[in-house]
Every structure is written in C-alpha cells, then in structure tokens.
C-alpha cells in the first residue's frame with residue numbers, strides 16, 4: 672500500500688490511537704522549539720495538525736504541507752486559525768512557496784517515508800532565510816535496524832504497512848552539510864526511565880550558515 676493511502680486510512684484514528692512515538696515527538700518539538708523566535712514557518716507532513724497548534728502559539732504564519740487529504744481534513748477540522756494554511760502537497764516535488772519565505776521549517780516523523788533526503792534539504796535551503804532553522808524529529812534509526820516502523824497498524828482488513836526508508840544519522844548530516852546547513856542541536860530521546868534500550872527518537876536542529 673502506498674504511503675498516502677495508508678495515512679488516509681489512519682487519519683481518523685491517528686490522534687486517538689495509543690502512540691508513544693507521536694506523544695514523545697510532541698514533547699520533543701515543544702522543548703526544542705520553545706526557546707527559538709520564529710515568524711514564518713513551513714511544516715512538512717503536518718498530518719492532523721498536532722504540532723501546528725504549538726507552532727501557532729509563536730508564529731505569524733504557518734504553511735502546513737501534507738499529501739494525505741484525510742490527514743489534512745482532520746487538521747482543518749481542528750484548526751480554523753487564519754494564520755495557518757493547509758496545502759495538499761507531495762514534498763518530494765518542488766515546493767510551491769517563495770524562496771527565502773521561512774525562518775523555520777519543521778518535519779516530525781516524516782523523513783522515514785522519504786527516499787531522497789538530499790532533495791528535502793535542497794528545498795529547505797531554498798525556502799529558508801539566512802540564519803533560518805530546519806528542525807527534524809524522527810524515529811531513531813537504531814529502532815529501524817531492529818525492525819520498527821512508524822505507520823504500522825492494524826485495521827479490520829489487516830495490517831497497514833506503508834513504505835519506510837532507513838536513514839542513518841550520518842545520512843542526515845551528509846545531506847545537511849551538502850546544502851550549507853550546520854548542526855546546532857542533536858539529541859536522542861528515550862522512553863521515560865528506559866535508557867538501556869535504543870532511543871525512540873532522534874532530533875536535529877540545523878541552521879542555514881550565516
């Protein structure tokens with residue numbers, strides 16, 4: 672099943688299913704981005720708008736992109752703030768947003784579904800202002816080496832298993848530096864009290880070289 676179809680099926684349960692990865696990502700996003708100042712934000716793979724709500728507590732404008740119409744309609748149902756624009760977009764195609772629009776681009780739990788990381792970093796570089804930030808929070812690859820995948824869930828018709836790609840931590844860094852980013856924060860996030868098992872998430876805060 673392709674990724675878009677899988678999320679269309681998952682959309683009406685995404686916010687309510689038990690999901691430790693989703694919940695930890697929300698904490699990581701708030702903790703990492705709260706100290707930053709930003710006005711114009713592009714959110715990649717916004718899904719049901721879980722993090723859009725937080726971004727709107729600080730931003731003047733959020734352009735939130737996702738290719739699942741059903742995930743987007745959950746987000747639109749929840750968020751009517753005019754500062755947020757939800758656009759159906761496949762982020763593996765050139766993003767139709769003016770260059771140097773954003774001072775922050777965020778991506779939570781999306782890169783696992785993207786084969787070519789360097790395309791995403793290239794687009795992010797084009798759309799960010801000098802000094803702008805690119806925040807990524809993602810399933811930790813050490814979990815993937817052991818077989819974990821996001822978006823892996825049961826329905827009445829069986830198990831949904833959207834395509835997922837493994838990106839090593841060094842692959843994020845390679846794509847970032849090839850596109851003139853430097854790394855300001857790298858963190859690994861564990862389930863509460865469990866630090867002798869692979870971390871659940873990894874997060875990066877990259878910044879466009881000034």
Ligand SMILES: C[S@@+](CC[C@H](N)C(=O)[O-])C[C@H]1O[C@@H](n2cnc3c(N)ncnc32)[C@H](O)[C@@H]1O
Nearest residue numbers: 678716717718737738739742761762779780784
């Ligand atoms: C695990 S969900 C994460 C949603 C949200 N960021 C969150 O943290 O709750 C992954 C999202 O990425 C979207 N996605 C995956 N590949 C995409 C692509 N190529 N273009 C746009 N959206 C994509 C899916 O539709 C889905 O909504």
